[in-house]
Amino acid sequence: MYTEAEEGQRVFQVAQGDRQAFAELAACYLPKLEQYGTRLSGRPALGEDLAQETLLQLWLEARRFDPARGRLSTWLYRIARNRFLDQQRQGWRWLGLESLEGRDAMPDPELEQLSDARQVQQALQRLPERQRSALLLSYYEGLSQKEVAEVLGLGLRAVESLIARARRALGKTLEEEHARTP
Amino acid sequence: MQEPHETPEARERLEAWLDRYAVTPRANLEGLLSNLPPQEAPARARPWGGRVASSARWGAFIDLWRPAALAALPVLLGFVLSSALPTENSDSWEASEQWVFAAGGEGYYP
Numbered sequence: 499m500y501t502e503a504e505e506g507q508r509v510f511q512v513a514q515g516d517r518q519a520f521a522e523l524a525a526c527y528l529p530k531l532e533q534y535g536t537r538l539s540g541r542p543a544l545g546e547d548l549a550q551e552t553l554l555q556l557w558l559e560a561r562r563f564d565p566a567r568g569r570l571s572t573w574l575y576r577i578a579r580n581r582f583l584d585q586q587r588q589g590w591r592w593l594g595l596e597s598l599e600g601r602d603a604m605p606d607p608e609l610e611q612l613s614d615a616r617q618v619q620q621a622l623q624r625l626p627e628r629q630r631s632a633l634l635l636s637y638y639e640g641l642s643q644k645e646v647a648e649v650l651g652l653g654l655r656a657v658e659s660l661i662a663r664a665r666r667a668l669g670k671t672l673e674e675e676h677a678r679t680p
Numbered sequence: 681m682q683e684p685h686e687t688p689e690a691r692e693r694l695e696a697w698l699d700r701y702a703v704t705p706r707a708n709l710e711g712l713l714s715n716l717p718p719q720e721a722p723a724r725a726r727p728w729g730g731r732v733a734s735s736a737r738w739g740a741f742i743d744l745w746r747p748a749a750l751a752a753l754p755v756l757l758g759f760v761l762s763s764a765l766p767t768e769n770s771d772s773w774e775a776s777e778q779w780v781f782a783a784g785g786e787g788y789y790p
Contacts, residue, residue, distance in 0.1 A: 515719050524712060529705035536703045546707045557716055618701035637698055665686060669694045 500526070506565035513560035520560075524553050527571070530639060531578050537634050538582055540623045552578040572648045575639070579631055579649060586627075621671040628652075629664035636661055 500508065511519035531552050536545025555577050556563075563573055622630055628650060635641045635649055647657045686694075 517713070517716065520716070521709075521713055525709055528707050528709055528712065532705045532707045533703045537701070542703070542706065545703070549705075549707050550712055553712060554716075558719060614697070614700040615702065618697050622701075637695075662686070665691075665694060668697075669686075669690055672694070672697045 502565065502569060505570045509556075509560050509563045509565070509570060512557065513563075520557055523556065523570070527556075527574055528553060530571075531574060534575060534634055534639055535578055535582065537619070537622060537638060538579070538627075538631060540619055544582075544585075548578050548581055551581055555581075568648050569645065571639075571641070572645050575635060575641070575649045576651075583627070617672065617675050621668050621675065624671060625664055625667060629660050629667065632657055632660040633664040633668070 505523075508519040508523050512523065528549050531549035532545045534545070535548030535552075536542050539545060539548070552574055556574065563570065622634075625633070631650060632646055635646045636643065641649070643654055643657050643661070646661075647654050650657065650660075652660070
Protein backbone atom coordinates (compact mmCIF):
# COMPACT_ATOMS: atom_id res chain seq x y z
CA MET A 499 0.00 0.00 0.00
CA TYR A 500 1.08 3.53 -0.70
CA THR A 501 0.74 6.62 1.43
CA GLU A 502 -1.61 9.32 0.19
CA ALA A 503 1.35 11.42 -0.93
CA GLU A 504 2.92 8.52 -2.84
CA GLU A 505 -0.40 7.73 -4.49
CA GLY A 506 -0.90 11.35 -5.48
CA GLN A 507 2.61 11.46 -6.94
CA ARG A 508 2.03 8.27 -8.94
CA VAL A 509 -1.31 9.48 -10.28
CA PHE A 510 0.39 12.70 -11.36
CA GLN A 511 3.02 10.61 -13.17
CA VAL A 512 0.28 8.53 -14.81
CA ALA A 513 -1.34 11.75 -16.03
CA GLN A 514 2.00 12.57 -17.68
CA GLY A 515 1.92 9.22 -19.48
CA ASP A 516 4.25 7.29 -17.16
CA ARG A 517 3.50 3.60 -17.82
CA GLN A 518 5.70 2.38 -14.97
CA ALA A 519 3.75 4.42 -12.41
CA PHE A 520 0.52 3.08 -13.90
CA ALA A 521 1.81 -0.50 -13.73
CA GLU A 522 2.59 -0.07 -10.03
CA LEU A 523 -0.86 1.30 -9.24
CA ALA A 524 -2.57 -1.31 -11.42
CA ALA A 525 -0.69 -4.15 -9.70
CA CYS A 526 -1.96 -2.84 -6.37
CA TYR A 527 -5.58 -2.12 -7.35
CA LEU A 528 -6.45 -4.66 -10.06
CA PRO A 529 -7.03 -7.58 -7.62
CA LYS A 530 -8.98 -5.39 -5.16
CA LEU A 531 -11.22 -3.97 -7.87
CA GLU A 532 -11.79 -7.40 -9.34
CA GLN A 533 -12.80 -8.85 -5.98
CA TYR A 534 -15.16 -5.94 -5.37
CA GLY A 535 -16.62 -6.18 -8.88
CA THR A 536 -17.07 -9.96 -8.65
CA ARG A 537 -18.85 -9.79 -5.30
CA LEU A 538 -20.91 -6.80 -6.39
CA SER A 539 -22.11 -8.39 -9.63
CA GLY A 540 -21.99 -12.02 -8.50
CA ARG A 541 -20.17 -12.82 -11.76
CA PRO A 542 -16.41 -13.41 -11.93
CA ALA A 543 -16.25 -12.43 -15.60
CA LEU A 544 -17.92 -9.10 -14.89
CA GLY A 545 -15.68 -8.46 -11.91
CA GLU A 546 -12.66 -8.92 -14.15
CA ASP A 547 -14.03 -6.57 -16.79
CA LEU A 548 -15.08 -3.93 -14.26
CA ALA A 549 -11.58 -3.91 -12.77
CA GLN A 550 -9.93 -3.56 -16.17
CA GLU A 551 -12.34 -0.84 -17.31
CA THR A 552 -11.81 1.10 -14.09
CA LEU A 553 -8.04 1.03 -14.42
CA LEU A 554 -8.30 1.99 -18.07
CA GLN A 555 -10.25 5.04 -16.95
CA LEU A 556 -7.47 5.84 -14.47
CA TRP A 557 -4.96 5.68 -17.33
CA LEU A 558 -7.04 7.93 -19.56
CA GLU A 559 -8.33 10.41 -16.99
CA ALA A 560 -5.70 10.50 -14.26
CA ARG A 561 -5.49 14.30 -14.54
CA ARG A 562 -9.04 14.51 -13.20
CA PHE A 563 -8.05 12.93 -9.88
CA ASP A 564 -7.90 15.51 -7.11
CA PRO A 565 -6.00 14.22 -4.05
CA ALA A 566 -7.57 16.98 -1.95
CA ARG A 567 -11.00 15.38 -2.42
CA GLY A 568 -10.15 11.89 -1.21
CA ARG A 569 -7.94 8.86 -1.61
CA LEU A 570 -7.26 7.08 -4.87
CA SER A 571 -8.92 3.91 -3.56
CA THR A 572 -12.25 5.67 -2.97
CA TRP A 573 -12.04 7.32 -6.41
CA LEU A 574 -11.43 3.95 -8.08
CA TYR A 575 -14.16 2.12 -6.17
CA ARG A 576 -16.56 4.92 -7.08
CA ILE A 577 -15.66 4.58 -10.77
CA ALA A 578 -16.09 0.78 -10.59
CA ARG A 579 -19.47 1.09 -8.88
CA ASN A 580 -20.70 3.72 -11.34
CA ARG A 581 -19.65 1.53 -14.25
CA PHE A 582 -21.46 -1.41 -12.68
CA LEU A 583 -24.64 0.66 -12.26
CA ASP A 584 -24.40 2.04 -15.81
CA GLN A 585 -23.97 -1.40 -17.29
CA GLN A 586 -26.76 -2.79 -15.15
CA ARG A 587 -29.07 -0.04 -16.43
CA GLN A 588 -28.09 -0.82 -20.00
CA GLY A 589 -28.85 -4.50 -19.45
CA TRP A 590 -25.26 -5.68 -19.82
CA ARG A 591 -25.23 -4.71 -23.50
CA TRP A 592 -21.60 -3.63 -23.11
CA LEU A 593 -20.48 -7.23 -22.87
CA GLY A 594 -22.95 -8.69 -25.28
CA LEU A 595 -25.38 -11.22 -23.93
CA GLU A 596 -23.77 -14.18 -25.66
CA SER A 597 -20.35 -13.46 -24.29
CA LEU A 598 -21.77 -12.94 -20.80
CA GLU A 599 -23.71 -16.20 -20.87
CA GLY A 600 -20.79 -18.05 -22.37
CA ARG A 601 -18.31 -16.91 -19.81
CA ASP A 602 -20.55 -17.20 -16.78
CA ALA A 603 -21.67 -20.63 -17.81
CA MET A 604 -18.13 -21.79 -17.13
CA PRO A 605 -18.01 -23.14 -13.58
CA ASP A 606 -16.02 -21.17 -11.07
CA PRO A 607 -13.90 -23.91 -9.49
CA GLU A 608 -13.88 -22.29 -6.08
CA LEU A 609 -17.61 -21.74 -5.97
CA GLU A 610 -18.28 -25.25 -7.24
CA GLN A 611 -16.17 -26.67 -4.47
CA LEU A 612 -17.57 -24.43 -1.77
CA SER A 613 -21.31 -24.45 -1.69
CA ASP A 614 -21.10 -22.18 1.36
CA ALA A 615 -19.48 -19.52 -0.78
CA ARG A 616 -22.25 -19.94 -3.34
CA GLN A 617 -24.84 -19.41 -0.61
CA VAL A 618 -23.12 -16.21 0.54
CA GLN A 619 -22.89 -15.00 -3.05
CA GLN A 620 -26.60 -15.60 -3.61
CA ALA A 621 -27.55 -13.97 -0.32
CA LEU A 622 -25.45 -10.92 -1.20
CA GLN A 623 -27.19 -10.64 -4.56
CA ARG A 624 -30.55 -10.45 -2.80
CA LEU A 625 -29.49 -7.29 -0.96
CA PRO A 626 -30.31 -3.91 -2.50
CA GLU A 627 -27.25 -2.63 -4.37
CA ARG A 628 -26.44 0.16 -1.90
CA GLN A 629 -26.55 -2.18 1.09
CA ARG A 630 -24.45 -4.70 -0.81
CA SER A 631 -21.86 -2.11 -1.82
CA ALA A 632 -21.66 -0.65 1.68
CA LEU A 633 -21.12 -4.10 3.20
CA LEU A 634 -18.59 -5.21 0.59
CA LEU A 635 -16.54 -2.04 0.84
CA SER A 636 -16.47 -2.02 4.62
CA TYR A 637 -16.03 -5.74 5.29
CA TYR A 638 -14.03 -7.13 2.37
CA GLU A 639 -12.21 -4.03 1.14
CA GLY A 640 -11.53 -2.67 4.62
CA LEU A 641 -12.71 0.88 3.92
CA SER A 642 -13.69 3.07 6.86
CA GLN A 643 -17.31 4.21 7.06
CA LYS A 644 -16.17 7.68 6.02
CA GLU A 645 -14.53 6.24 2.90
CA VAL A 646 -17.61 4.13 2.13
CA ALA A 647 -19.67 7.31 2.42
CA GLU A 648 -17.37 8.98 -0.13
CA VAL A 649 -17.69 6.08 -2.56
CA LEU A 650 -21.47 5.93 -2.30
CA GLY A 651 -21.95 9.71 -2.12
CA LEU A 652 -23.90 9.43 1.14
CA GLY A 653 -23.66 10.79 4.66
CA LEU A 654 -21.97 8.90 7.47
CA ARG A 655 -25.22 8.13 9.29
CA ALA A 656 -26.78 6.73 6.14
CA VAL A 657 -23.80 4.44 5.62
CA GLU A 658 -23.91 3.22 9.22
CA SER A 659 -27.56 2.39 8.77
CA LEU A 660 -26.98 0.69 5.38
CA ILE A 661 -24.27 -1.55 6.80
CA ALA A 662 -26.35 -2.47 9.85
CA ARG A 663 -29.37 -3.33 7.69
CA ALA A 664 -27.21 -5.30 5.25
CA ARG A 665 -25.67 -7.36 8.05
CA ARG A 666 -29.05 -8.08 9.62
CA ALA A 667 -30.63 -9.10 6.31
CA LEU A 668 -27.65 -11.21 5.28
CA GLY A 669 -27.43 -12.92 8.66
CA LYS A 670 -31.14 -13.75 8.56
CA THR A 671 -30.98 -15.15 5.01
CA LEU A 672 -27.93 -17.26 5.72
CA GLU A 673 -29.37 -18.62 8.97
CA GLU A 674 -32.54 -19.62 7.14
CA GLU A 675 -30.56 -21.23 4.30
CA HIS A 676 -28.41 -23.09 6.78
CA ALA A 677 -31.44 -24.35 8.72
CA ARG A 678 -33.01 -25.60 5.46
CA THR A 679 -29.87 -27.39 4.23
CA PRO A 680 -29.37 -30.82 5.82
CA MET B 681 -17.59 -3.86 12.84
CA GLN B 682 -20.13 -4.57 15.58
CA GLU B 683 -23.48 -2.95 14.81
CA PRO B 684 -26.12 -2.06 17.36
CA HIS B 685 -28.62 -4.86 18.00
CA GLU B 686 -26.15 -7.45 16.69
CA THR B 687 -25.18 -10.00 19.31
CA PRO B 688 -21.54 -11.13 19.42
CA GLU B 689 -22.65 -14.66 18.47
CA ALA B 690 -24.60 -13.43 15.46
CA ARG B 691 -21.67 -11.26 14.43
CA GLU B 692 -19.26 -14.19 14.68
CA ARG B 693 -21.54 -16.45 12.67
CA LEU B 694 -22.06 -13.83 9.96
CA GLU B 695 -18.36 -13.09 9.64
CA ALA B 696 -17.59 -16.81 9.47
CA TRP B 697 -20.04 -17.02 6.54
CA LEU B 698 -18.59 -13.97 4.84
CA ASP B 699 -15.04 -15.30 5.17
CA ARG B 700 -16.03 -18.41 3.21
CA TYR B 701 -16.76 -16.29 0.15
CA ALA B 702 -13.24 -15.86 -1.15
CA VAL B 703 -12.59 -14.52 -4.63
CA THR B 704 -9.33 -15.34 -6.34
CA PRO B 705 -8.36 -12.55 -8.75
CA ARG B 706 -7.79 -13.75 -12.29
CA ALA B 707 -7.50 -10.50 -14.24
CA ASN B 708 -4.47 -10.31 -16.48
CA LEU B 709 -2.29 -7.36 -15.51
CA GLU B 710 0.13 -7.93 -18.38
CA GLY B 711 -2.75 -7.94 -20.84
CA LEU B 712 -4.02 -4.65 -19.46
CA LEU B 713 -0.58 -3.03 -19.62
CA SER B 714 0.13 -4.21 -23.14
CA ASN B 715 -3.20 -2.93 -24.46
CA LEU B 716 -3.16 0.60 -23.05
CA PRO B 717 -4.53 3.08 -25.57
CA PRO B 718 -2.66 6.35 -26.18
CA GLN B 719 -3.56 9.04 -23.70
CA GLU B 720 -5.38 12.06 -25.13
CA ALA B 721 -3.47 15.31 -24.92
CA PRO B 722 -5.05 17.72 -22.47
CA ALA B 723 -7.41 20.24 -24.13
CA ARG B 724 -5.01 23.11 -23.37
CA ALA B 725 -2.34 21.57 -25.56
CA ARG B 726 -4.57 21.04 -28.58
CA PRO B 727 -3.37 23.30 -31.38
CA TRP B 728 -6.86 23.65 -32.89
CA GLY B 729 -8.28 24.71 -29.59
CA GLY B 730 -10.83 22.93 -27.51
CA ARG B 731 -13.00 24.11 -24.71
CA VAL B 732 -10.08 25.79 -22.94
CA ALA B 733 -8.78 27.63 -26.01
CA SER B 734 -12.29 28.62 -26.97
CA SER B 735 -13.04 30.13 -23.56
CA ALA B 736 -9.72 31.97 -23.72
CA ARG B 737 -10.80 33.51 -27.04
CA TRP B 738 -14.07 34.66 -25.51
CA GLY B 739 -12.15 35.98 -22.53
CA ALA B 740 -9.95 38.13 -24.78
CA PHE B 741 -13.01 39.38 -26.67
CA ILE B 742 -14.73 40.40 -23.42
CA ASP B 743 -11.54 41.98 -22.13
CA LEU B 744 -11.38 44.23 -25.22
CA TRP B 745 -15.01 45.27 -25.04
CA ARG B 746 -15.14 46.02 -21.35
CA PRO B 747 -12.86 49.13 -21.46
CA ALA B 748 -14.50 50.24 -24.73
CA ALA B 749 -17.93 50.10 -23.09
CA LEU B 750 -16.65 51.98 -20.07
CA ALA B 751 -15.16 54.71 -22.28
CA ALA B 752 -18.43 55.06 -24.21
CA LEU B 753 -20.51 55.33 -21.04
CA PRO B 754 -19.99 59.14 -20.41
CA VAL B 755 -20.83 59.89 -24.05
CA LEU B 756 -24.02 57.84 -23.85
CA LEU B 757 -24.94 59.43 -20.53
CA GLY B 758 -24.41 62.92 -22.00
CA PHE B 759 -26.61 62.11 -24.96
CA VAL B 760 -29.44 60.79 -22.79
CA LEU B 761 -29.31 63.75 -20.43
CA SER B 762 -29.16 66.36 -23.22
CA SER B 763 -32.28 64.97 -24.88
CA ALA B 764 -34.20 64.64 -21.64
CA LEU B 765 -33.46 68.00 -20.07
CA PRO B 766 -35.55 71.11 -21.00
CA THR B 767 -34.13 73.39 -23.65
CA GLU B 768 -32.99 76.91 -22.87
CA ASN B 769 -35.54 79.84 -22.58
CA SER B 770 -38.40 77.61 -21.57
CA ASP B 771 -39.93 76.84 -18.21
CA SER B 772 -40.45 73.23 -18.93
CA TRP B 773 -40.16 70.69 -21.71
CA GLU B 774 -43.92 70.67 -22.31
CA ALA B 775 -44.01 74.46 -22.64
CA SER B 776 -41.47 74.54 -25.42
CA GLU B 777 -42.66 75.91 -28.78
CA GLN B 778 -41.99 72.63 -30.55
CA TRP B 779 -44.20 70.78 -28.13
CA VAL B 780 -47.15 73.11 -28.55
CA PHE B 781 -46.83 73.05 -32.33
CA ALA B 782 -46.62 69.27 -32.41
CA ALA B 783 -49.72 69.00 -30.23
CA GLY B 784 -51.76 71.07 -32.72
CA GLY B 785 -51.87 74.18 -30.55
CA GLU B 786 -50.55 77.61 -31.17
CA GLY B 787 -47.21 77.01 -32.56
CA TYR B 788 -44.49 79.28 -33.61
CA TYR B 789 -44.87 80.36 -37.22
CA PRO B 790 -41.93 82.19 -38.61
